[in-house]
Amino acid sequence: MRRTASVLSLILLGSGVFALVFGQLLDRYVEPRVKRTPVDVVTDSVLTGTGSYFDAGALKTVQGKQITITRRIVGDVAAAERSGNAVWNVSTQIDTPATLPLRDPRRSLQWTTERWVTDRRTNLPVHCCGEQPSFRGDAYLKFPFDVRKRTYRWWDGVLGAAVPLKFSGTEKVLGHEGYRFTAAVPPRPTGVTREVPGALVGRPKQRQVTAEEWYADAGIELVVERRTGRIMNARIAPKITLRAPGARYDAVTLLASDGLAFTDATRRTQVAQTVRDSRRLELLGETVPGLATVTGGVLAAAGLALPARARRRQAAVAEGAQGTDGTHPGD
Template sequence: MKHRAIGAVLFGVGVLLLALAAGLVFVVTPALAKLPYDLDSSTSVAEASNAKFLQINDGSIKINDGNLRSTVLVTQLPKETANLTGDLDGKAVVWRVGQTVERVDNKQLVSAYGAELALDRVSGEALKWDGQWLDDAGEQDKGIRFAGQIYKFPFNTEKKDYQIFDRDLRAVRDAKFAGTENIKGIETYRFEQVITDEPLNLGDRLTPLLATFAPGATDGKVVYSNKRTVWVDPVTGSFIKVREVQKKVLTPNVGTPTTLLDADFAYNDATITASADRAKDSRDSLRLLSVYAPIGLVVLGLALLAGGVLMGRRASAVAAGEARHRADAPTRVEEPVRDADATDERVEVDRQGGPLSDEIPPASTNWRTDEESTVPAQRPAVDDEAEKR
């Protein structure tokens, strides 16, 4: 019974460990492979050397040359996230993103924008949300419709083409998978998006540009080109490195085109290192819960299952042996069978008594034997008449 009980316990624990391993793979890991609700703020810095850029300062519009630094700050908004309703509730998180571009030499601001948007927690795609807005011209544009990948790719990114949202175009364009590359110990997926001479909708902002750089023009346009390359950690979908080779050219209907922007922005080494470290931490956590822990639990669970089965078989074997032993052992001594006459003779002999006989002799009516008597004989009774005489 003891072996059988131990075997049952081992088998039960083994089943429990296998169930726990399945839970880690199919329940816990998918829950972790999502943007968290308590995401820490992150900053990424990209730098462009020897850039040509438009700078508007105190009403002065000029084309300058120099080094630029772009800083993007991403902050999660818990309150706005908690207020999401409908299909977005539990599916999305709200981010606030701000970017500034400044000159490295004198810290003067060149451009800036701010935005709030909702992102899918798994795919990283921008989702339709009534509260989204973009401000890149001093006024919030609440009619903006973010879509596609913007600041993140999906968890478990695939080797396929994706769409990346471009803020200048206010639309998505294809980003093609272009291969893999090891960056800071992470095998990243490289995606390339190429935008060539597409017109920008600047609205009223076009008028001062024409007045400054093409006074005789009555109309014109600004065409925009960008070769955007993104290196993505395929496990977490995080950007490890980003490079954008941007160009904007004012093309008036009369006069010479003017280059408003010609800059090659790329993440600096500190940003790449920080991005890789964050990705490694997330990868390690996911790998621990989705690979190492389940494998360990499965191995241990199978070992306990096998141990439980062996203990159960051993208990059965012991029980079977004991049963056979009881079946083979004599339980009582059989009396030999005799015929009736022999039985009667044995009874008669036994009745003769003897020192070892358990037969009780019949009671005697006389205390005196024939040879000798030690007890006086009883006198005969005398009738009443003789007694009186």
């Protein structure tokens, strides 16, 4: 019996120590290594809404038309493996009802390509690997892991500068709660110039004018999942215009909308990916380490307590035996 209790005690104690160590390994080593920006990504996000844009064929701004923004992200796995960073090639096209069916970014209203390089753990920009353009801030295509209720510096590619995004409460997207961040961008020059006919910007006496591009956004709203930093929903209200050099007022509206937002399909995809990744992080970073710690503590305590209980039981048996034969300790 004593040998059986001793073996059982060792098994319980060993299992408890193993569970405690396993929980700490998950919490301190495994989960932080899982909490990395993915590199093998291929995702599309689409925003739609109504607005106005400049029709180059008609040489005028048309109103009340559907505008579609499609952003495609493709991870450069080879560059990521060489550098240890997340390297994403990003294609963004703006389409009108006339260009959308063509499915050719070269024939869209506007098409830009970028190459973003970020630290996989912090999400901060890394200036290497053919990065284009060089950007600043701590949030762009996603937020850092473990999002906090604070202001983040959101990189606005049209403006070419970081915009402060303030925490504005919580919001549910398809039943899943996220942190809501908002910002507004007052009219600012983007630094881009365009050669246009002078008459187009109120300078009819000048054949060609180097017009200045200006940009504003009346309302940026992003709903972000806390653990992963993924954007579950997005709304923007951009306005891009042209002004004559030194002018104080817009002359031509190139693009404007009171609200472009993720399509239903994009929201469903974003939420599905977010829920999958969030549950994985929760499992490895909270649930399993917590259960392992509690279970390990209970098993280790039981393993330590079992020998003491066995000794007390043996002492009680011995004392009972002595009482039966009429002898007492010290006789």
